[in-house]
Amino acid sequence: MKTLLLFVMFTMLIAGCSSPEQNSTAAREQQPPPSIIRDAGEGRSGQIRLSPEQVNTLKIKTFTADTARVAFPLSIPAVAEAAPDYLSIISAPIEGIINKIYAHEGDRVKKGQLIMEMESLEFARILGDFFTSEANLRFSAEQLERVKQLYAKKIKSKKELQEANTQYIQATTARNAYRAQLNALGITEADLQTWRQQSSLHAHLPIRSAIDGIISEHMADLGQAVQRYQRLGKIINNGMVLVRGYAAPEDGIFIRRGVSAVVSRRSDPQTGITTSVHSYVPALDEQNRSIVVITYVGNPPEWLSPGRNVRLTLMARPDQPVISIPARAVIDDGNKKAVFVR
Incomplete structure (x- = not known):
């Protein structure tokens, strides 16, 4: 009987010690990034107040965020293939x-x-x-x-x-x-x-x-x-190649025929050829589970060879207005990103 009583007390002690730590961990996951937490009293967590002198010293710039239909680059993996009219099979x-x-x-x-x-x-x-x-x-x-x-x-x-x-x-x-x-x-x-x-x-x-x-x-x-x-x-004939891109299903809403695109080699991402989206398949590709995007690229001095992996960057434009924030305004705090709003 004494042994059973000691076991129950030991179990309760462990449960009592571990519960606050788990609750503290869950609470920390819901808090803002550590760099913007301030002990400013109740109701002011996540707020930073700067004086005009501090603003001038830190050279902080602000801009007005508004909704608009803006274009943004969407980079997807792709592969170069021989264009249909530039490939011939020799048959008997x-x-x-x-x-x-x-x-x-x-x-x-x-x-x-x-x-x-x-x-x-x-x-x-x-x-x-x-x-x-x-x-x-x-x-x-x-x-x-x-x-x-x-x-x-x-x-x-x-x-x-x-x-x-x-x-x-x-x-x-x-x-x-x-x-x-x-x-x-x-x-x-x-x-x-x-x-x-x-x-x-x-x-x-x-x-x-x-x-x-x-x-x-x-x-x-x-x-x-x-x-x-x-x-x-x-x-x-490598004078014209077909570039087949693979976009994620959630990016399908940004893909349209005629959208401007740039094809670049992974070894030289700064150099590319401008083209446009010829067509796309809205259904998911069975093998890659992706939306297939088709473009045609004139191949100056055989810049691309069929079978080569490339990057296809589309200028995506949402149908509905969105709030756009410059990348330089986003603070990277480890695994989280923060934006300061006034």
Whole structure:
């Protein structure tokens, strides 16, 4: 019984000693920063009164805080990517075998420049059908003209004229269909003219660059068999880059299309390129849980390279008036910030 009584008294003593300290800690968390606490009597905690001489000595300046729609910089992380119209994927338009390669990874190419050639049985069949359809079209045109002349002399009947005209239309349709297939394969009229002049037809399917740029990816080897639409490489033009920024959800109210923005490199934050917000996605990005901001930047002498991390600083402007306070008027007191108000 004596042991139980001593244990209860010891427990009460500990509780009595710890309670004031916890209350004191909670009270300190609600107090103003230590630098502005003054023992000035009840109702005057957090107030500082200065005489005119003290104001002049300390050179204190004041200003009137008012509500207004002010712009402020909003800096968010971003990454540079290749712009949509400045990126081209090299693909095999048809099944075949790579038999010639004229440009490799790292080479600079021009739009329309020949990159590689393919041998393809399917391409040879389409090309042969096209030249056959051209011959049939010429014959049908000559036949139609001859029947027209004979019909004018009452030698051919109207039915024969209609049949000749139908054969001409069919030949024209067939020729156009094969030409459309060659267009889909990237064959130009200059290519066809060259093959027309050859005594023996051994045409290779040319693969050309769609844009000016540098081959950043090369996935084809000499003699490699490729399938239709197989990826063979990639060409990038760094003259224009897309900058994709990631803003916090609470900052979404400040983002608007057309807002001025500055793109800067983390290694050189003082130097940047001015642009504007092209678009933004109001829904959160699934991977980063952020609002995606899209801008386009003209890239002078390839200042940025796709894949590089950058900073995107937006000039945010709230829809509603706010009270703005200069940063120099804010006192940093450790973990808390204070503003003196008169």
